[in-house]
Amino acid sequence: MRLDQSIIAGLADLGEVPAFLKDIVRAGVVSTVDTAMIIDDSDYVAVEQGKPLAGGTAAPFGPIEERIERIQATIAAEGFANGNFHGLVREFGGLLFGMIASAEQQAQVASWHANGTASFGGFLMSDGGGPSIQDWNTAFISDGDMLTLHVDKVWIIEGHRLDYGSVASASTQRLYPSSILVPPEEFAKLEKAPVGAPFLDGSLQLGNVSGKVTVSKSCLLSGGGLAATSVFLSKARPRFVRALMAHVGWLDRTGRIVLSSQQRDSAVALEAIAKTFYHALVERKPSLQMALAIKFASNRLLLDLVASGAAAEPAVARDLMAFTRMEGSSYRCLFEIYSKVKVR
Ligand SMILES: Cc1cc2nc3c(=O)[nH]c(=O)nc-3n(C[C@H](O)[C@H](O)[C@H](O)COP(=O)(O)OP(=O)(O)OC[C@H]3O[C@@H](n4cnc5c(N)ncnc54)[C@H](O)[C@@H]3O)c2cc1C
Numbered sequence: 196m197r198l199d200q201s202i203i204a205g206l207a208d209l210g211e212v213p214a215f216l217k218d219i220v221r222a223g224v225v226s227t228v229d230t231a232m233i234i235d236d237s238d239y240v241a242v243e244q245g246k247p248l249a250g251g252t253a254a255p256f257g258p259i260e261e262r263i264e265r266i267q268a269t270i271a272a273e274g275f276a277n278g279n280f281h282g283l284v285r286e287f288g289g290l291l292f293g294m295i296a297s298a299e300q301q302a303q304v305a306s307w308h309a310n311g312t313a314s315f316g317g318f319l320m321s322d323g324g325g326p327s328i329q330d331w332n333t334a335f336i337s338d339g340d341m342l343t344l345h346v347d348k349v350w351i352i353e354g355h356r357l358d359y360g361s362v363a364s365a366s367t368q369r370l371y372p373s374s375i376l377v378p379p380e381e382f383a384k385l386e387k388a389p390v391g392a393p394f395l396d397g398s399l400q401l402g403n404v405s406g407k408v409t410v411s412k413s414c415l416l417s418g419g420g421l422a423a424t425s426v427f428l429s430k431a432r433p434r435f436v437r438a439l440m441a442h443v444g445w446l447d448r449t450g451r452i453v454l455s456s457q458q459r460d461s462a463v464a465l466e467a468i469a470k471t472f473y474h475a476l477v478e479r480k481p482s483l484q485m486a487l488a489i490k491f492a493s494n495r496l497l498l499d500l501v502a503s504g505a506a507a508e509p510a511v512a513r514d515l516m517a518f519t520r521m522e523g524s525s526y527r528c529l530f531e532i533y534s535k536v537k538v539r
Pocket residue numbers: 227228229317318319320321326349350351352394401517518520521522523524525526527
């Protein structure tokens with residue numbers, strides 16, 4: 196099976212994939228594969244949904260997931276305007292934090308919010324040193340019970356006005372990142388600056404965060420390993436894609452973009468596929484490659500809206516392109532799918 200067929204077969208497992216969406220996934224694979232993938236010319240298995248959970252382990256939606264469902268309904272009516280984007284991202288943050296923080300760490304953060312010490316927290320992953328952890332500028336060293344952390348993080352949602360954050364950091368001991376909770380009094384010592392023009396009609400600003408802080412070892416978010424991140428991403432990505440497709444529907448209805456019927460049908464179909472996938476996670480194990488396939492298809496559709504001129508307003512086109520990078524660029528998604536579904 197070819198790589199594009201593997202992705203399309205996975206999507207088709209969850210709902211109807213219109214011919215147009217198949218075409219842009221195919222064209223997307225052709226334009227995104229790297230040299231190694233072309234030379235390798237492997238065979239692939241279908242990207243599939245996770246396996247059924249063992250009996251009795253069904254996981255109904257928790258309070259955060261229920262709140263996300265309500266935000267999804269609001270986004271369908273109002274798009275990402277009126278603070279809906281930030282509301283969704285805040286709930287994603289809560290979902291992730293619940294997976295990587297201990298009960299004490301969660302109580303500590305809740306107390307900062309309750310006593311007014313902090314209002315905004317962020318997840319700081321993208322690094323000024325580049326995408327590979329070997330090149331990261333953000334790294335910590337242990338000194339007794341304390342950690343000294345050099346921070347150089349970029350492109351963080353509202354990074355210039357965060358009060359505290361979970362900082363992904365390299366270290367000499369580990370090949371994968373560690374997450375460190377930087378509390379408000381230390382976070383205040385970091386330099387913060389807005390970066391680039393805002394998105395979403397001026398309502399979404401990214402910021403860079405840098406400097407040096409010292410925190411207690413108890414600030415290490417010990418649940419923040421690769422497994423928790425994978426489960427989080429398989430839950431967050433399809434929810435984000437559903438919201439993106441709803442936002443596209445709102446842009447269409449309000450005349451900010453002009454879609455062909457094929458583009459419109461594909462956005463509706465992908466919204467349904469994304470919803471079906473994450474609702475099925477109640478009974479099935481999360482499948483990271485399925486979430487990657489859904490995000491890849493979403494990226495390709497958003498890029499098609501820009502390339503075809505459907506989004507004539509430059510600021511709207513820029514927003515749509517930016518959302519193809521957040522929570523997984525096309526290359527990142529394809530590379531990970533390739534690594535996981537290759538027949539060895
Ligand atoms: C609106 C928005 C909000 C964001 N919010 C946050 C946030 O809150 N926190 C945060 O940490 N980050 C945030 N980011 C950053 C985002 O999450 C990504 O880190 C960033 O867009 C880079 O994605 P990527 O690593 O997938 O890189 P890519 O852009 O895909 O590139 C990674 C590397 O892969 C290689 N590569 C890329 N394409 C190819 C190709 N075709 N062939 C071969 N090699 C290739 C290159 O070496 C490149 O440097 C945000 C970004 C946006 C636009």
